[in-house]
Amino acid sequence: FIIETDLRKAIQENQLELFYQPQVEIHTEKILGFEALLRWKHPKFGYISPIEFIPIAEETELIIPIGKWVLETACNQLKELNDKGFSSLTMSVNVSQLQFTQTNFIGIIQNILSDCDMSSGNLELEMTESIMADFPLAERILYQLNDLGVKISIDDFGTGYSSLSYLSRLPVHKLKIDQSFLNPLSNRNKTIVKTIIGLAKNLNMEIIAEGVEHEEQVSFLIQQNCDQAQGYFYGKPMRAKAVEERLAMYL
Numbered sequence: 001f002i003i004e005t006d007l008r009k010a011i012q013e014n015q016l017e018l019f020y021q022p023q024v025e026i027h028t029e030k031i032l033g034f035e036a037l038l039r040w041k042h043p044k045f046g047y048i049s050p051i052e053f054i055p056i057a058e059e060t061e062l063i064i065p066i067g068k069w070v071l072e073t074a075c076n077q078l079k080e081l082n083d084k085g086f087s088s089l090t091m092s093v094n095v096s097q098l099q100f101t102q103t104n105f106i107g108i109i110q111n112i113l114s115d116c117d118m119s120s121g122n123l124e125l126e127m128t129e130s131i132m133a134d135f136p137l138a139e140r141i142l143y144q145l146n147d148l149g150v151k152i153s154i155d156d157f158g159t160g161y162s163s164l165s166y167l168s169r170l171p172v173h174k175l176k177i178d179q180s181f182l183n184p185l186s187n188r189n190k191t192i193v194k195t196i197i198g199l200a201k202n203l204n205m206e207i208i209a210e211g212v213e214h215e216e217q218v219s220f221l222i223q224q225n226c227d228q229a230q231g232y233f234y235g236k237p238m239r240a241k242a243v244e245e246r247l248a249m250y251l
């Protein structure tokens, strides 16, 4: 398959790019940080979505070098923002199952934190509930990350097949309400969102709603005391340059 061959070249030939989407505090609309989202600018086919190539990257284990590049690039970007005076922002990075379970994952994170002179608490790793499939392994790695001070977010929360028991047993700092629960904002979905917010609050976890596009969703989230949000309403994933311009607006 052509994509696999091309994917091998993508890193060396600088075809991968990161876009950054703001994560805001809802009641002030202040930017708290960004989620790094990977894009592949293929020389022939143009932009290819991670939905298309991440599964291939996992099958071929190319996700290991790609994931490392993503972590390094995102953390370097945060350092650059810091150096320009935009401090105390967080960077959220998506981590795939295979990457998370690679032998030296903790060592890689430690190196990146020290190379970027970064406070570990400003790095958030987003993982889906699928990592719980190998619970003993997830437990070991999450506690090691927690010892480093790195934050763990559960991405697409509520859409996986895992039980909720991991929430009481593992160091999880944040739940990301999947966008399918806000689109459409039906009565049933409202009940689910409300319940997830309550769950996070009662467990002293942070909570962020994803896929926020409309004022109606914002009002509902404010009414339910959801603290953070992310979505086109606040900003699409953007290039580093646009991130600086956006942050400069608030100076």
Ligand code: G
Binding pocket: 036, 037, 038, 049, 050, 051, 054, 070, 094, 095, 096, 155, 237
């Ligand atoms: O940005 P977009 O909506 O196209 O992302 C689609 C999917 O790809 C999302 O599930 C997102 O979590 C995933 N994704 C985006 N960037 C990365 C990345 O750097 N690593 C991994 N593993 N997944 C990513």
Ligand code: G
Binding pocket: 021, 037, 094, 155, 156, 179, 210, 211, 212, 213, 230, 231, 232, 233, 237
């Ligand atoms: O699975 P994960 O949450 O990492 O995926 C985030 C994906 O959602 C990215 O591909 C991003 O481009 C997309 N996204 C971000 N905000 C919005 C939004 O407001 N609406 C929709 N439809 N997609 C969004």
Ligand code: MN
Binding pocket: 035, 094, 126, 155
């Ligand atoms: Mn994500």
Ligand code: NA
Binding pocket: 155, 156, 157, 176, 177, 178, 179, 210
């Ligand atoms: Na998500």
